[in-house]
Amino acid sequence: MKRIIAALFLTTGMLTTVHAAVRGDVKVLEAAGVIKYRINDLAKNYLLYVQFPYKQELKGVLKSDLEALNQSFKEIALTTKDPKTKGMLTFFAYQKTRIEEIVLSHTQPKDTQIAKEILDISDSYDEGADAIARHHQYPFTDAEKMFHLTRTMAQHLQIIVKYYLAYRIDQKDPQILKKLHTMIDRFTAELSQAQAFPYPDPDVRRTRERLTNTWQVLLPYLTSARPQQEVPMFVSAAATHLNDLLTDLSIYHSKNQ
């Protein structure tokens, strides 16, 4: 629920902070952020589904992720005038068909090849979303930047869980581990940025503190190389909790820009 609210908030919040002239860029930026969040969430959920196929509720989440992706594609398509962005959307559309095929099929999902395929697609979606963002640069204020940071942290958190889960499935691929570590570092750096921000609200500070605590609980499990220490559900639950705390911060920042 909180995620939905967060997603909605992100969508609407960003829009309200955008200047009239570059409202479209903001929209696109926001949509690109949603794409990034959703694709990684989809990839994460799919990787969970592959490992725990009896958790049929994940199928519903996957479907909602897909719908959100579609919505974002529409947003961008309607807003952007950038041909490269449009080209990117075409690429996204082509990839989305495949995603739909995988997600909506009735076949046994326990297929590592397909899992790898989803991973690749999500990576390409990341790059694409980044490219779109680059093409629609916007000079955010500090407050806006914090808001954007919290959103980015949420995205990166999804990517971290994605790679963590992917590595559980395909431990022969060192690239995944590398990407995981890269993302962990990035998130840690971003967390530092958040820690450095002088939140005047003690509740917000408390939230930040909780965020830090949770990350510190989670971090050792993310970096542990021992298979017996693999705790996917714990990581997922922790990531969900971190996401909730990030949403609280985002809400604060969206109100205080």
Place this chain on the structure above:
Amino acid sequence: MKSKIFFTLIAMVLMGVTGWLGYLTYHEFDDYRSAQTSSRSLHEMRDLKQMSAALRHEQTLSGVYRGKDGKQFAQALHRARAESDRALERLLSTVQHEGTQYAQMLAPLKKSLTYVRSTVDALSGQYANTIGRSFDGEMYPALLAAMGRYSRSFHTASLRDESQAVTSLFRSALALNGEGSFLGYLVGRTHHPLSADDVRDWDRLMQKEFTPDLTHIPDLKLLNTLKTLHANIQKKDAVGRIRGLIIEHANDGAFPIKVTEVTKTFDRHTGLESQAIEMIMRDMVSRANTLLTSTQTRLIQYGVGLVMTLLGLLLLLRVTSTSYRERRALEKTLEEMVTDFPPEQQAELQTILKKSDTLAIYRFLADTTREAHEARAQAIEAEKAKDLFLANMSHEIRTPLNGILGFTQLLEMSDLDEEQQSHVNIIQSSSNNLLTIVNSILDLSKIRANKVELEAIPFNPVDVFGDAIEPLEVLASDKKIRYCSFIDPRLHALVGDPTRLRQVLTNLIGNAMKFTRSGGEVRVVIEQIDEKGDDQVHVRFSVTDTGIGITPEQKQKIFDAFSQADSSTTREFGGTGLGLAITSDIVKQMGGTLDVESELDKGSEFFFVLPLKKVPGHEPFTPPYPEKKIAYYCSKESSDGTCGLWTMRYLETLTPHATQIGALTHDVAKKFDIIFLDYSLAEVRNRIQEIFTFDTKIVLLGYHSYKSEIDTLIRDNVAIIYRPLMYGKMLQAMGRFYGDTGRTEDAQSDREENSLTGLRILVAEDNTINQNLILAVLNNLDVDVTMVENGKRALEMRQKEDYDLIFMDIQMPVMGGIDATKAILEYEEREGGTHVPIIALTANALQGDREKYMRVGMDDYVSKPIVLDEIRTVIENHCQIETRPMGAEVTSVPSPTTHADTTASTPVVADEAVSDPAHLHPDTPSPEVTVVEEGDVLLYCRSRLIQSIHTRALEPQGYAVDVVEDEGEFFDAFESKVYRYVLLDAQLIPTDNCSLTHAIEESGAVPLVYALAKEHTCYGHVGSYAKIEELKAILTP
């Protein structure tokens, strides 16, 4: 054939239907059993659910209790354990009925519970190794396995889908409860950071969790109802929050939540799942019950249908089988009978049998039966016609014969010269022969038609057999044949048909005489050969001759009717050949078999044995002269042949001292009391005078051929017996010397001649010849005769006059004898007059005729040709007449009679003063009575009807009834006879005066008063009666 095909088709259809219904019934039964199993499974699933709930609760409390190191939640845990125990007990008792498999599945529960409780109580071990392992690792899998098995036991898809949903919910709830219990334990461990193992254990628990898929529930209504619940089950925000808070403080253990919050959050979720389980199970129960009911109904319907079709099939098979069997039996029977049918019918029948056409068979049988019926009817008609012909023939032939014989008798009685006598003899002989032939033909016909009924009456065998043997001595004498007989004196009165026995003997002896030449011998032996108990004897009859003999081939034929040994026999000896056939048939009817032993030219013996009943009450035979010494002289040159042997047999019956002597001298003779001599011996004849001088008594045995000589030899010490020798004759001879000591009934009693003068007799006869004959006969008897020519005239005369007797011919014109008899009886009853005996006079001699005449009311029967003696006897039997025995000075009154009653009347010598009726009737001078007759019953009554009633009732009982209508007649009768009973009409005697009844008593009679009411003062000492039955009872001794 068509019916066979039809039945086969029906049978096949029925079999098909039966098979189909059987299949349906089997499957429905299977479904029913499955429905029953489903119902049972659902019931047990409920117990599983309750067990699960109890275990979840215990697990949660075990976790928090353990987390709190036993410092809290002890009571709650205790209660939870008790609940678990109860649930387990219930569950185990339920699954025991299911068999061992479920019991085996759930066996770990008890063991695991015991273990986990002990570890929890001991606060020992890690959560994962104790609570986690016991509940999540052992007990929950056992429950889920059992649940899964139950789910698979459902045969219907809908129940299976729902049960899978239930199992899914079960699993989800158990998994969630496992995490909740663990988190409760973690949170309960205050300030205890999560270790890596805790995180790992927690992760494993979270891995087990899932949201159950309820989309496969078939019932849309239920699905809609569960949607909200399902949505709530899916939403785990509260759970996520708990998780987040615990993760957040995983490193320091300072969890900002309470244990109860943790347990409540998780309980709320598992409660939702329990709710969903309950809803689904309720639907399942309803569905199962509906299924059970519907399958039960269908099972009953199919079952009944199956039974009905089976019964129908069985019935059809039975009917077909029976029909087929019957048809085969019918065909087989007809095949066996084919040869019995005429050739043209045989061909037809064989054709029908080949076709196996049942209808044609029945038609053939119907036609054959009808033809047989018609043939039988024709045969019966032919038989009736033959009988009628015989009856008519009998009547038509006998009637003129009757005339011939009767008038011949009359002619014989007149004065005839020798030549005329000779002519009359010839006529009589010829007529008798003709009558014999007619009777033989009639007899044979009657016997062959089983129309002869043998009598079963007591008779004296010595008399009856003697009557048959004696007369034929004339024939023997004429042909100079030695003729002897032996009738066993031990034979007392027997029961049988004396007439037929006489007929048989006469025939056999006559044949023997006929076929024996001069100088030969005919011997008749009748002896008792054994006794069977006290009431039956076997008597052997044998007639032996030294005649022409019979070959074995001829023996076959002689018993056939109209057949003699050969034609030469007929030419030489004559005869019709009927006699032996008739004799053989009669003997057969009597229970014996006529047989013959013979040698050609040597002679024959015809013999048979009859079982005859003895008349009881006779003393055993004893020799009448036991002390007398009797000798039989038989010289060496005796020409007595075998007759001598039988003579000795007879003598041995007189005394045990009978001896045969071969020499006869004075000295020898002195030794004996009596000597029997055969006069036919020449030596005897020559020495007779000398023999007469011997000091002994002599009995001469002689043939009638020596009669003229023998008659001159009568002396005081000589008795004569003419052969054939009879026991009675011997007794008579002995009695001449020693008096009558033996059986007097064998003595020839002199016939008493009764005077019939003055009797009035009415004769109804249409035939003139017979009229003249009867008239002549009756005139000889000195009776008054009135002759009429038909029954109507007889009735008229009866109505006009009183008669003593009526002879009624049967076949007459205008009105026959039977109709006339009925009319006369009606008249007598109407008028109350005295009944006049009516005697049938007829030539009809067929079986049943006599009984017919008696039934219509006739009193007796005389057959034509009329025999004078028989006429006299009948008149004497039926009329009240005086008897005057020769030489006797007494009067006798014959007792009331039936036909052929030969009871002699009993002479009574009465006292002079046996009755003195002067005081009864003072005006009447006392007659001087020196001889008083005896009477049976005197009836004093004026009413003709009452007179008739009494007479008809008493006379058949053997009582002679004298009827008087007034005082004068009463006293006359009373004074003239001594009565045994005097019956008085109460209305005719004074009610207050008993002097009459006293006088009757003094006379020796029994007075009886006929009164409807007991009003007479003399009652008390006088018997009375109101009904004739009462009177009969009084008179019956």
